[in-house]
Amino acid sequence: MYIYDSVQKKKLKFEPILENRASIYVCGPTVYDDAHLGHARSSLAFDLLTRTLKAKGYEVTMCKNFTDIDDKIIKKVEATGKSMEEITSYYIERYLSEMSALGVTRANIEPKATQSLQAIESMIKKLIDKDIAYIISTGDVYFDTSKDSNYGNISHRVANDDDSKSRIEHTSQKRNPKDFALWKACKGDEDICFDTTFSKGRPGWHIECSAMIEKHFEGNGEYSIDIHGGGADLLFPHHENEAAQSRCATGHELSKYWMHNGFVQIDGEKMSKSLGNSFFLKDALNLYDGEVLRYYLNSIHYRNDFNFSxxxxxxxxxxxxxxxxxxxxxxxxxxxxxxxxxxxxxxxxxxxxxxxxxxxxxxxxxxxxxxxxxxxxxxxxxxxxxxxxxxxxxxxxxxxxxxxxxxYFQIGVNSELKEKIEELIEKRTEAKQSKDFKTSDAIRDELTSMGISIMDSANGTLWEKA
RNA sequence: GGAGCCAUCGCCAAGUUGGUAAGGCCGUAGAUUGCAAAUCUGCUAUUCACCAGUUCGAGUCUGGUUGGCUCCUCCA
Structure with missing residues (x-):
């Protein structure tokens, strides 16, 4: 088994840290909205990986998380008046049922951020104790990127990168521009927040993945997991930051291999919510069978961008x-x-x-x-x-x-229509037998206009919905 | 401004370590069929954005040009 490692940028022989086993962690969705085709593609890509490894005899442990604490979720809570739990469980359920329609195998472990707070807190504490993370006056906790000499190894972004044009927030209290939040302190009483020894607040986006991986995988002392996957847009900063946190907290590397899938594009542009060109999976599944979508979305290599049409x-x-x-x-x-x-x-x-x-x-x-x-x-x-x-x-x-x-060929045909089709085919067969081709052709035209194509075979006339 | 990816037939798309261009769709000719559909068979890129270089030999390596996309903000 060879896989392309996006950190080393080449195909590598897959040699798992534990013999005949494969541990995989894939970044899952933030559950504040419906999944779009991009989510589908990522799921499908790593489903293919899982199935291939299993077919090759590996015992696969697949972990895919749900980010269920996030600014966008909180905004949705404010906008709808619903509880966070109500919103996230709704979208998690939708996500799972849509992915199942695509034939995606369920992950063995599906952790939620809200269920991993202890692991998150203890990892942040470890980093604070090592003076790699620091608390600012607001109660926010930041990761000091200058303390990690390997920072940048994942995305190959050099330390003296020109940040002047970047859109990283320049908080005055941050030690370095690239430092990122591990913990965001709550601002008001009405905020959704959790109590910890350092401040009341909620976790930053990057820390949850690191904490979940440590919580659910033992690793081998050198790496925590075999393969870390996700969309190509997660390489930086998300995966870079994950790797840094884990490296500094545990003393070993997070993942042996890193895999990233390409995007789904619409008219040559990345599909994203900010661009407003999302094609939601639920709409696609309304128009097309899940299996057809699966075949289509998986028909080109997972690393290439996919122009949807x-x-x-x-x-x-x-x-x-x-x-x-x-x-x-x-x-x-x-x-x-x-x-x-x-x-x-x-x-x-x-x-x-x-x-x-x-x-x-x-x-x-x-x-x-x-x-x-x-x-x-x-x-x-x-x-x-x-x-x-x-x-x-x-x-x-x-x-x-x-x-x-x-x-398969009768998807979207109800029993009433089916009866009618079969009736017409019977009439046509009779006409054909009496060599009344005029009538039989007329019936065939009628069926064609209904979107039904027929094929005569040795075993009688078969039909398909176009 | 910085970093990276990509460019192969009308369309989609493969192409490990350089060795002489898979497959699908479409089109077309034929077999089969009452005629179709389905199925099968044949044909369909001397050429891989462009220019230069390395080499006996490059789609594959090096340098440059052009075009497209992505990341540096939340993102699969």
Whole structure:
């Protein structure tokens, strides 16, 4: 298994800190709003990583957090009058159900910031005791970046970086411009805050991830976890700061490997809430099947930026359709054992830093080859059984192809419409048998206008929703 | 102002350590079909933004130019 490490900027052989195990931490969402396609992409990318590692025999522990204390959440509390708990639990539930619609495997550990306050407090205390963190008059606690000689190693930002043009806040009491808040003291009585030995307040954004990792992973004394993941925009300052805090508090490095996924773009620009060009996942799931979205969003390499377009999504669906058409051809049958060399080549592709393009091209090849063989020998039972097993392996590794094939092509068709379609097809078959092609073609046109395409096969007429 | 990423067929997109351009969509010719659809087969980049260099040999390395994106503010 090779993965691209965004700190060393090259592909590295994956050698976990504990044999045959992989510990992964991925930065999850701040739960103050609905998830957009960017969240989906990140989830999907690391889901692919998890599935690949599992298929290769690693015991994977995946941790994904929920940031449930944050300025934006507090603003939402003020704006809606709802409690923080009400807001965050609503969005957490939505997030989980939308990700599940995309076929994302649930993380083993899903910690929330509000449940990790003890770990956060003790880590901050450790840093204060070591004089690496300092308290200013307001009660805010800052991390002194000058105390960490390795600060900048993650993002490769040098210490004498020109900060004059940057938009880092220049608080007078900060020792260095790059120092960041570990703890934000509350300002008024009505603020949402938690009591600690240093001040009443709430944690900064970066510390929670570090604290959660220390809380949930043991590491090996050299690193806490194997892989730390997240969106490319988190590399700096978030991951740089996480690494610094953990390094200084624990005396060892946070993560052995760092992986970052590319963005989802709309018209060549990053999708983000501040730009107002977000495509919310709930809207996308209203228009398209989760599996189709998954296939599309995972169809290019996770590190590349992804330019989202609905036309491309439709084209992508056609590619997935082919897999399901093949599955239709081998249904019903019982799966035997997946073809060894097919399995190996798929795994090899994914083992190379999740080379999904190669994996998908192997699948296309498999589909064409199998269709060809079935054309020549439609009754090859062994082939059908193996084909189904291969498709099951694809589903296990890549997370698509697992549906019952007939229902896949009938998504969005209610039973009433279905009855009508089948009635029309029956009439058409009768007309065809009496060679009344005028009538049969008219019925086919009617079905086409309903968005239904039909295909005559040896086993009768099959239909699909376009 | 600083830091970084990217640029491959009409479109999407692979391309470890340099060795002579995967795959998909679209298009097209054919097989099959009453005609279609589905399926299969063939064809579809002497060329990898541009310029120069290193090399027997570069999409792959080096330098420069142009264009696009991202980070330095919350962000997946």
């Amino acid at each position: 609905e036309e491309e999504l439709q084209l992508s669906k056609r590619r997935l359709d082919k897999l399901y058409r093949l599955k239709k051809r081998v249904t019903p049958t019982k799966a035997s054992v997946a073809n060894k060399s097919f399995k190996k080549s798929l795994l090899d592709a994914m083992s190379d830093d999740l080379n999904i393009s190669i994996a998908l091209s192997l699948i296309d090849e498999f589909i064409a080859n199998t269709n060809d063989l079935l054309d020549r020998n439609p009754k090859d039972k062994a082939l059908k059984k193996e084909t189904l097993a291969n498709i099951e392996f694809i589903d296990e590794l890549l997370g698509f192809g697992g549906k019952e094939p007939f229902s």
